[in-house]
Amino acid sequence: xxxxxxxxxxxxxxxxxxxxxxxxxxxxxxxxxxxxxxxxxxxxxxxxxxxxxxxxxxxxxxxxxxxxxxxxxxxxxxxxxxxxxxxxxxxxxxxxxxxxxxxxxxxxxxxxxxxxxxxxxxxxxxxxxxxxxxxxxxxxxxxxxxxxxxxxxxxxxxxxxxxxxxxxxxxxxxxxxxxxxxxxxxxxxxxxxxxxxxxxxxxxxxxxxxxxxxxxxxxxxxxxxxxxxxxxxxxxxxxxxxxxxxxxxxxxxxxxxxxxxxxxxxxxxxxxxxxxxxxxxxxxxxxxxxxxxxxxxxxxxxxxxxxxxxxxxxxxxxxxxxxxxxxxxxxxxxxxxxxxxxxxxxxxxxxxxxxxxxxxxxxxxxxxxxxxxxxxxxxxxxx
Amino acid sequence: xxxxxxxxxxxxxxxxxxxxxxxxxxxxxxxxxxxxxxxxxxxxxxxxxxxxxxxxxxxxxxxxxxxxxxxxxxxxxxxxxxxxxxxxxxxxxxxxxxxxxxxxxxxxxxxxxxxxxxxxxxxxxxxxxxxxxxxxxxxxxxxxxxxxxxxxxxxxxxxxxxxxxxxxxxxxxxxxxxxxxxxxxxxxxxxxxxxxxxxxxxxxxxxxxxxxxxxxxxxxxxxxxxxxxxxxxxxxxxxxxxxxxxxxxxxxxxxxxxxxxxxxxxxxxxxxxxxxxxxxxxxxxxxxxxxxxxxxxxxxxxxxxxxxxxxxxxxxxxxxxxxxxxxxxxxxxx
Numbered sequence: 001x002x003x004x005x006x007x008x009x010x011x012x013x014x015x016x017x018x019x020x021x022x023x024x025x026x027x028x029x030x031x032x033x034x035x036x037x038x039x040x041x042x043x044x045x046x047x048x049x050x051x052x053x054x055x056x057x058x059x060x061x062x063x064x065x066x067x068x069x070x071x072x073x074x075x076x077x078x079x080x081x082x083x084x085x086x087x088x089x090x091x092x093x094x095x096x097x098x099x100x101x102x103x104x105x106x107x108x109x110x111x112x113x114x115x116x117x118x119x120x121x122x123x124x125x126x127x128x129x130x131x132x133x134x135x136x137x138x139x140x141x142x143x144x145x146x147x148x149x150x151x152x153x154x155x156x157x158x159x160x161x162x163x164x165x166x167x168x169x170x171x172x173x174x175x176x177x178x179x180x181x182x183x184x185x186x187x188x189x190x191x192x193x194x195x196x197x198x199x200x201x202x203x204x205x206x207x208x209x210x211x212x213x214x215x216x217x218x219x220x221x222x223x224x225x226x227x228x229x230x231x232x233x234x235x236x237x238x239x240x241x242x243x244x245x246x247x248x249x250x251x252x253x254x255x256x257x258x259x260x261x262x263x264x265x266x267x268x269x270x271x272x273x274x275x276x277x278x279x280x281x282x283x284x285x286x287x288x289x290x291x292x293x294x295x296x297x298x299x300x301x302x303x304x305x306x307x308x309x310x311x312x313x314x315x316x317x318x319x320x321x322x323x324x325x326x327x328x329x330x331x332x333x334x335x336x337x338x339x340x341x342x343x344x345x346x347x348x349x350x351x352x353x354x355x356x357x358x359x360x361x362x363x364x365x366x367x368x369x370x371x372x373x374x375x376x377x378x379x380x381x382x383x
Numbered sequence: 384x385x386x387x388x389x390x391x392x393x394x395x396x397x398x399x400x401x402x403x404x405x406x407x408x409x410x411x412x413x414x415x416x417x418x419x420x421x422x423x424x425x426x427x428x429x430x431x432x433x434x435x436x437x438x439x440x441x442x443x444x445x446x447x448x449x450x451x452x453x454x455x456x457x458x459x460x461x462x463x464x465x466x467x468x469x470x471x472x473x474x475x476x477x478x479x480x481x482x483x484x485x486x487x488x489x490x491x492x493x494x495x496x497x498x499x500x501x502x503x504x505x506x507x508x509x510x511x512x513x514x515x516x517x518x519x520x521x522x523x524x525x526x527x528x529x530x531x532x533x534x535x536x537x538x539x540x541x542x543x544x545x546x547x548x549x550x551x552x553x554x555x556x557x558x559x560x561x562x563x564x565x566x567x568x569x570x571x572x573x574x575x576x577x578x579x580x581x582x583x584x585x586x587x588x589x590x591x592x593x594x595x596x597x598x599x600x601x602x603x604x605x606x607x608x609x610x611x612x613x614x615x616x617x618x619x620x621x622x623x624x625x626x627x628x629x630x631x632x633x634x635x636x637x638x639x640x641x642x643x644x645x646x647x648x649x650x651x652x653x654x655x656x657x658x659x660x661x662x663x664x665x666x667x668x669x670x671x672x673x674x675x676x677x678x679x680x681x682x683x684x685x686x687x688x689x690x691x692x693x694x695x696x697x698x699x700x701x702x703x704x705x706x707x708x709x710x711x712x713x714x715x716x717x
Binding site: 011012015016018019022023026027028029030032033036044045046047048049050181184185188189192193194196197199200201204205206209210212213214215216217218219220221222223224225226227228229230231233234244245248249250252253254256257260284285286289310313314315316317320321334337338341342348351352355358359362363365366367370373374377378 | 389390393394397398401402405406409413432433435436437439440442443444446447449450451452453454455457458461510513514517518520521523524527529530531532533534535536537538539540541543544545546547548549551558559560561562565594597598599602603606626651654655657658661662663665674677678681682687690691694695697698701704705708709712713
């Protein structure tokens with residue numbers, strides 16, 4: 001409907017610009033985190049992350065070599081060298097000055113007169129020519145202020161520290177594996193249970209079916225806050241207490257209503273002919289389910305698996321209640337990040353890196369499987 | 384045992400157990416209890432078909448009953464009792480609720496939850512609708528959609544960190560590293576510690592959830608917009624309607640049902656909101672919400688009675704939507 005009559009071209013531009021603004025607004029916060037995680041603590045503390053993307057101007061205070069080393073050339077003494085002798089390559093000088101009162105008095109290539117026959121010429125790569133009318137005395141080199149442009153600089157040091165440094169106290173590497181340990185079984189186990197139930201609700205006739213479907217829809221919105229204490233009590237009674245088994249069971253239980261609902265909605269839409277033909281050919285319900293329904297329902301299964309994986313990976317509350325015990329050995333990433341926020345809110349390099357490590361996996365899943373995610377959302381709510 | 388190994392074994396046991404259960408129970412039903420042969424073959428087939436749905440449903444029903452239905456009842460019971468030191472419970476009827484009603488922190492949480500309810504679903508849906516309508520009309524729309532949708536994949540805790548960086552505050556003399564303060568200072572204002580300004584800080588927390596939920600609203604509303612019959616739009620154009628009239632008078636009324644669904648779905652998320660507040664302010668500076676209040680009571684104050692009462696309040700708020708959803712689902716199935 002791009003070019004139907006009545007759509008003005010001015011409006012089209014307005015649309016492009018508004019969408020661009022929306023996208024930037026929505027993307028900026030995350031980009032900020034990513035950029036921050038690639039900077040050093042000093043950089044983060046002294047300038048905003050958005051400045052890291054562009055070459056930065058900064059004023060440096062440098063010194064020339066000692067005047068003692070000046071060489072006589074005709075009737076003047078000359079000292080040549082480079083201000084950036086000790087590294088800092090790649091800098092380019094915008095302006096320089098010899099007095100702290102005006103640090104950008106001269107442009108590169110100009111000559112700064114300092115009185116008493118002394119003058120200094122500086123090129124933009126830091127090479128200088130310092131001339132004296134009389135033989136200079138010893139002592140320290142001349143102070144030169146340069147306004148230099150530093151190129152953007154990024155480091156992977158934070159990631160190394162958070163993930164691989166054996167002495168790190170943040171424990172993110174362990175938390176990463178713990179999170180994975182929570183998420184994968186909690187994603188796989190409910191699928192099969194839900195698929196069988198969804199098949200029964202979609203394709204089998206029995207009294208009470210409508211009531212059961214209504215109950216599933218109701219359970220879909222029951223806040224899991226209600227389940228915390230009763231289930232913790234239950235887990236303690238049957239002896240699993242806090243631990244992986246408990247959190248897997250809890251996630252399975254909490255994920256089931258959505259799983260059954262999504263899968264049932266999908267299975268109901270499968271063509272009736274296929275199933276009835278199979279019945280006529282003598283297939284049992286079990287065979288129909290395993291051979292026909294399960295393979296055909298793959299898109300719905302994938303949608304649910306993504307939902308459940310994102311949910312279990314990102315979860316904080318269930319892990320806090322059912323998994324993390326006093327020893328803290330089973331801590332998950334979300335919990336570690338909350339701890340960091342509380343105790344070391346100022347350490348942005350660690351915080352940003354940890355947070356980015358924890359959101360990287362869902363983001364990869366999201367971009368790789370977006371199609372299924374959208375399909376699942378549509379099946380789950382548009383009715 | 385190493386947790387990863389334990390995980391693999393659990394997956395194998397869980398999946399294997401499920402397959403084994405379904406296979407064996409069906410086998411038992413068909414071969415042993417009601418074999419479709421002999422003098423009662425017909426009757427046996429019917430009986431087996433009556434029982435089979437329940438075989439398929441049994442594991443799910445047990446899990447749902449135990450993990451969702453039973454806790455509702457048990458929480459209600461707990462909210463009416465107090466734990467007696469040394470074990471056991473004492474019936475206190477409404478005392479927990481009365482105690483809760485007497486706490487200013489509870490009323491603060493109720494007020495904030497209502498603020499969240501008013502603002503977040505409305506703005507998320509509005510932004511989502513705007514994004515859906517705009518991105519449907521341009522060529523790079525799907526890329527734009529994907530980027531606006533992206534925060535859906537980010538955890539509430541991750542989002543909390545992301546937005547803490549946006550709201551970061553440094554003393555007045557220092558260079559601001561939070562982008563919001565940098566903009567405010569750039570425009571000539573004074574930097575603020577946004578999250579500690581009572582009342583208004585609620586809105587800064589809400590922004591995080593709006594940021595996450597807009598993508599959800601957009602995806603669903605965009606599908607609904609595409610489902611609108613084109614003749615209605617074309618007829619409106621022929622009648623001389625402008626783009627805004629088409630949007631508000633032709634398109635929006637036709638997707639009203641979907642808008643309501645999106646609105647209620649986000650409302651439920653808002654009612655349960657916990658992680659964002661827990662991670663960003665932990666209810667300080669008057670930002671308490673019900674779910675975090677409940678968590679405080681249950682696990683910090685260790686007061687199961689009042690905590691359960693707070694959980695029941697959340698349940699009570701969810702109930703109208705629950706009833707409405709069930710009613711709609713039943714209507715559809717007829």
